[in-house]
Amino acid sequence: MRVGIVLGTKDATPFEFYVEVDSNQSLQVDDIIVTTSEYPRFGKVKFYGIVDQVISRLEGLETNEQARFHSQGLFDANLTYYCHIVVTRTLTDDGTSPKVPPRPGSEVKLADPEETKLALYFDKMEKRKIPCGLLSNNAPAYLDLDFLLGIKGGHVNISGKSGVATKTSYATFLLYSYFSSLKEIMEAYPEIGVTNTHAVIFNVKGEDLLFLDKPNTKLSEKDKKMYEAMGLPAKPFENVKFYAPPRPKRGQYEPILPNTESRIEGVNTFAWTVREIVENDLLWYLFSPKELSDTSQLYLAIRMATNWLNKEMKDGSAFHSLRSVILTLEEHINEIMERVAIGTRDAFLRRLYRAEQEIGSLIVPEALPFEETESYSIDWRKAQISVVDIHRLSDRAKYFTVGAILKSIVAEKENTGTPWPLVFIVLDELNKYAPITGDSPIADIVLDIAERGRSLGIILIGAQQTASEVTHRVVSNASIRVCGNMDASEAEHSVYGYLGPLNKKRVQYLSPGQMLVYQPDVPQTVLVQFPMPAWATRYQESVESGYIEEDFMISEIDIMREIEKDLDDKEKK
Numbered sequence: 001m002r003v004g005i006v007l008g009t010k011d012a013t014p015f016e017f018y019v020e021v022d023s024n025q026s027l028q029v030d031d032i033i034v035t036t037s038e039y040p041r042f043g044k045v046k047f048y049g050i051v052d053q054v055i056s057r058l059e060g061l062e063t064n065e066q067a068r069f070h071s072q073g074l075f076d077a078n079l080t081y082y083c084h085i086v087v088t089r090t091l092t093d094d095g096t097s098p099k100v101p102p103r104p105g106s107e108v109k110l111a112d113p114e115e116t117k118l119a120l121y122f123d124k125m126e127k128r129k130i131p132c133g134l135l136s137n138n139a140p141a142y143l144d145l146d147f148l149l150g151i152k153g154g155h156v157n158i159s160g161k162s163g164v165a166t167k168t169s170y171a172t173f174l175l176y177s178y179f180s181s182l183k184e185i186m187e188a189y190p191e192i193g194v195t196n197t198h199a200v201i202f203n204v205k206g207e208d209l210l211f212l213d214k215p216n217t218k219l220s221e222k223d224k225k226m227y228e229a230m231g232l233p234a235k236p237f238e239n240v241k242f243y244a245p246p247r248p249k250r251g252q253y254e255p256i257l258p259n260t261e262s263r264i265e266g267v268n269t270f271a272w273t274v275r276e277i278v279e280n281d282l283l284w285y286l287f288s289p290k291e292l293s294d295t296s297q298l299y300l301a302i303r304m305a306t307n308w309l310n311k312e313m314k315d316g317s318a319f320h321s322l323r324s325v326i327l328t329l330e331e332h333i334n335e336i337m338e339r340v341a342i343g344t345r346d347a348f349l350r351r352l353y354r355a356e357q358e359i360g361s362l363i364v365p366e367a368l369p370f371e372e373t374e375s376y377s378i379d380w381r382k383a384q385i386s387v388v389d390i391h392r393l394s395d396r397a398k399y400f401t402v403g404a405i406l407k408s409i410v411a412e413k414e415n416t417g418t419p420w421p422l423v424f425i426v427l428d429e430l431n432k433y434a435p436i437t438g439d440s441p442i443a444d445i446v447l448d449i450a451e452r453g454r455s456l457g458i459i460l461i462g463a464q465q466t467a468s469e470v471t472h473r474v475v476s477n478a479s480i481r482v483c484g485n486m487d488a489s490e491a492e493h494s495v496y497g498y499l500g501p502l503n504k505k506r507v508q509y510l511s512p513g514q515m516l517v518y519q520p521d522v523p524q525t526v527l528v529q530f531p532m533p534a535w536a537t538r539y540q541e542s543v544e545s546g547y548i549e550e551d552f553m554i555s556e557i558d559i560m561r562e563i564e565k566d567l568d569d570k571e572k573k
Contacts, residue, residue: 001025001109001110002022002025002107002108002109003019003021003022003025003026003027003033003108003109003110004019004020004021004022004025004027004082004083004108005019005020005022005104005105005106005107005108006018006019006020006035006037006102006103006104006105006106006108007019007020007082007104008104008105010082012101012102012103012104013101014087014090014099014100014101015086015087016049016084016085016086016087017047017049017085017087017101017102018082018083018084018085019033019035019051019082019083019085019108020080020081020082021081021082021083023081026081027051027054027083027110028051028054028136029051029052029053029054029506030050030051030052030135030136030526030527031050031051031083031110031136031137032048032049032050032051032110032111032115032116032119032120032135032136032137033048033049033050033051033085033108033109033110033111034046034047034048034049034108034109034110034111034115034119035047035102035106035107035108035109036106036107037100037102037103037106038103039098039100041098042092042096042098042100043092043093043094044092044093045090045091045092045098045100045102046090046091046092046118047087047089047090047102048087048088048089048090048091048111048115048118048119049085049086049087049088049119050085050086050088050119050524050526051083051084051085052084052085052086052500052502052503052524053083053084053502054081054082054083054084055081055082055083055084056079056080056081057079057080058070058077058078058079058080059077059078059079059080060076060077060078061075061077086523086524088119088120088121088522088523088524089118089119089120089121089523091118110137111137113137113139116135116137116139117139120141120142120522120526121144121521121522122141122142124521125142125144125145125146125521126188127184127185127187127188128144128145128146128185128188128189129142129143129144129145130142130143130145130148130174130177130178130181130185131177131181131230131231131232132174132177132517132528132530133230133515133517133528133529133530134226134229134230134528134529134530135526135527135528136527138229139229140229140230140231141517141526141528143174143480143517143519144519144520144521144522145185145188145189147479147480147519147520147521148178148459148479148480149189149192149422149459150419150422150453150454150455150457150459152479152520153454153479153480153520154453154454154459154460154477154478154479155450155453155454155459155460155461155462155477155478155479155480156171156174156459156460156461156462156478156479156480156481156482157430157462157463157464157467157474157475157478157480157481157482158170158171158461158462158463158464158482158483158484158515159463159464159465159466159467159481159482159483159484159486159496160463160465160483160484160485160486160507160510160515161465161484161485161486161487162205162465164484164485164512166484166512166513166515167428167463167464167484168205168208168209168426168428168463169513169530169532169533169537170482170484170515170530171201171426171428171461171463172201172209172212172426172533172535173530173531173533174461175199175201175237175385175424175426175461176232176237176533176534176535177230177232178197178424179197179199179237179238179384179385180232180233181232182197191420192420192422196420196421196422197384197421197422197423197424198380198381198383198384198385198386198421198422198423198424199384199385199386199423199424199425199426200378200380200386200388200405200409200423200424200425200426201385201386201387201388201426202388202390202402202425202426202427202428203387203388203389203390203391204390204391204398204428204429205391205428206391206538207260207261207262207263207389207391207538207539208537208538209387209389209537210242210244210260210262210263210267210387210389211236211263211535211536211537211538211539211541211542212236212237212240212385212387212535212536213236213237213238213240213266213535214236214535214536214541214542215235215236215534215535215536215542216236216532216533216534216535216536216537216541216542217536217541217542218532218541219234219532219533219534220532222531223531223532223534224531224534226529226530226531227531227534233534234531234534235534235535236534236535236536237384237385237535238384239383239384239385240383240384240385240386240387241268241382241383241385241386241387242263242266242267242268242386242387242389243258243267243268243269243270243378243386243387243388243389244258244259244260244267244268244269244270244389244392245258245259245269245270245271245361245362245389245390245392245393245397245401246258246259246269246271246361246362246364247259247361248361249361256269256271256364256376257269258389259392260389262538262539263539267389268376269376270362270376270377270378270388270401271362271363271364271376272362272363272364272376272377272404273363273364273365273366274319274320274321274322274324274325274363274366275313275318275319275366276377277363277404278306278309278310278313279310279313280404280407280408280411281306281407282400282403282404282407283302283305283306283309284299284302284403284441285399285400285403285404285407285441285442286322286351286352286355286359286396286400287302287351287355288395288396288399288440289399289435289438289439289440289442289443290438291351292439292440292441293438293439293440294347295344295347297340297341297344298344298347298348298351300339300340300344301337301340301344301345301348302348304336304337304339304340305329305336305337305348308329308332308336309325309329312328318366320365320366321360321363321365322352322355322356322359322360322363323356323360325352326349326352326353326356329349329352330349333345333349354396355396355400358394358396358397359394359396359397359400362397362400362401364376378405380409380423381421388401388405390402395432398432399432399433399440399442402427402433402442403441403442403445406425406442406445406446406449407445409423409425409458410445410448410449410456410458413456413457413458414456418457419454419455419456419457420457421457422457422458422459423457423458423459424459424460424461425449425458425459425460425461426461426463427446427460427461427462427463428462428463428464429463429464430446430462430463430464430470430474431464431465431466431469431470433446434446434447434450434470434471434474435469435470435471436468436469436470436471436472443471446460446462446474447471447473447474450462450473450474450477450478451473451477460474460478462474462475462478465486466486466490467493467495467496468490468493468495472495475495479519479520480517480518480519481498481517481518482515482516482517482518483496483499483503483507483515483516484507484510484512484514484515484516485507485508485509485510485511485512485514486507486508487508488504488505488507488508491504491505491507491508492504498518498525499516499518499525500524500525503516503525510527513529513530513531513532514527514528514529515527515528515530516528
């Protein structure tokens, strides 16, 4: 459909030009257009582009007073309506892309679905793509999997305001799009296999992600049609395992239950034994990044303590709690750290006592007084999606949990020597774990994944409110960048250079569900709209739930009584 002509009173270049819009037509920002010009050397050249600015003005007027007179019918003027176009692609009949400008006066029309694919290089992606939302013309937009899966690049970084930018919703939507397209993906990447991809999602806010396997009963017809337009089914995730930390302040014979409220059924408890912490070299993660930066010799003290505990355990010693470890270290501190300054020893013990108060509930004894049927470790290979709920933990406990899990995944992938199976890591609040200033073990492991993850088969989908506060090496290693609603002042930082000057101004006006997406093979950042999750994001949206209200405490007491009764029966026998 014709909408105008290439404007002749403004410069047209191979990279940008203007369109004068016909009086009976209109264009809006994000519309995709196409125009054709003929050159003797190249023949017919098609120019594809995106509208990034729309201008309306009265020509022939010099003052606002004249404009007022014009509105009253007392002054003649011409209303002009024109748009700025960013060229995304030029194509000839033989497939070449000459760098020439469109000719002024050439007819401009809205791109149809096939022309949209050409304009944004979706045709070159072939089957190596997944839907990432809908464009302004309701055509699907796609991500190039070569830049997601580590072939040409890897990782996704998402920025935006908390609660408005819908960062976590978009991250889970991308995962849903990927897992829903596995059959097609396997044709393009046979080595992946239908079940050869996993994801670990850290749930950092509320219990929103504990219902990924439940349908969203509030999903509107409009959202269902959006899924249909992208060729995706509107249904919840399949093959999901949920993990939550233990309830704190447990008695010796109390059961170890997940610390959740809105869902109990199907939620597993995660925890560590002291042996796992020592043997896997996790003692570092008991200390906050600030504590490690405050005392330079603390690293040496931690290394000495780890080596000594390893030796003690090999000699048969057992520790059932973090408190027992601290008391033993305190008793032998002079022997263990004779080369460490007394002040550093004291600082080491003080920080360990503080860690025990915040992380003690995550430590379980190796031998429990009652029979357990399942380990408390997180095995990400057992399910397609593993959701790890950390929102109730203190910052120190979050550092420990995230650091310990990421370290174990990296170590396991290094030992296998192959990137398959692929594993996605979804981690929000990156500015906490990999801040722009300061070093720490947790920052090192996140940076290691950002820089080496592609070769290991670990893909980071990281998110944060402010990318300017995340270390540049983490953000810059993400091939795909996504931006939701954010303050215009934040968007002015150089890390958002991919947005371009006009998009930097418009980010503050984006609505929930709107994201600006950049990927290397598409020369222009594209606005997409994605639907509401087809899975429940809270108890009220779910069809089924393991939710137990006040009765939960009664059932917990009943369980404890049953355990005590069993123990009494065993003693009588």
